[in-house]
Amino acid sequence: MGRDPKSIHKQLLISIGVTVFVLVAAMVGLVANRVAEQTVPSILPGLDSISFTLQSSDGPVSNDDLLGRPVAVFFGFTHCPEVCPTTLYTLTSLIDEIGADGSEAGDTQVGDNEAGDTQAANTQVVFITVDPERDTPAILADYIRSMSDQAIGLSGSRAAIDEAIKGFGVYAVKVPLDGDDGDYTMDHTATVFLYDQTGALSGTIAWGERADFAREKLKRLISG
Template structure:
């Protein structure tokens, strides 16, 4: 025969256990919901969408002085990089590596476009950009333009760039060093960080070229 004194305690213990399970399930569901909503808000703030082209419309010029708009980021998988020609290390290294990946992918029958946008339009004229990227590859599009229009593009693409004074009137630029990866429709597919493992970077570009 059951102990009458223990039965209520057992019932309370069972009820408490079920209550705790319900609480844990509720917290987990709430966490998933908050994460999902937060991710959507973040994607919206960054302009990243699963289907919409990344960034905003822009009007710049290429290294030949011809008008260039966001259309240069359509029609082929593209590695988009922002930098400047006076950059001592990050920019030339990144562009050299991208040109190498581009050559290797072409040998495999894959396509990859490279677009280099100057964050220093005051010094980077079309002529200077033509010489700069021409030494790396004949299949790199370089963009510059009116400083205000460049600044608007940087803002539209979520790119950080800031002039850093040096001795006298000289200056350098601090800027986002990651490469943005866009598919044929201009949709954001990821990034390549500066100094990223070459095998990992090439794998990302191979996937991009197949998109």
């Protein structure tokens, strides 16, 4: 007896489905690798060419002070409801994860976490406020300390912050909120800028970027 046409049709559909799934998975893997390897055009400035001196709770910090270690810089403000705290938490958590697995953070032997942990611990996360009128160095320090001990917050005069905003090529504007109390929020660039030990811009992490993509970029940054 011949095979049931319905059975043949069902098996054909299953085979097609499996083939499509394999092809899609392969394409996703290829895209993931391409994104993780993404580099920033050389026309964007390096940290060594963005001249600024801002204030942390421990004193002044200039762009030159950040050279010699991997650095992740982003702009935000402490009244930010979602983007800024999420960015800070995600960055520091991913760096901690990479440091906990030394085999991923450099040329270390499997099981030897010390070197990788040291490299990750040397990575500096920098939060530059776009709202210096409300974010003093002390307020920034308290805000960051509640989430991480690996980041520093930088503030300064309005003129100094505007100069840093211009140097990094980011966007920030005050947006009034409804009401007569003068309250406002800030609309700003949410990109994280990654700089290697020489101050060269090695990549960026976009707001909402997949965690595995961001992790690969940070691993590459930390390993040097």
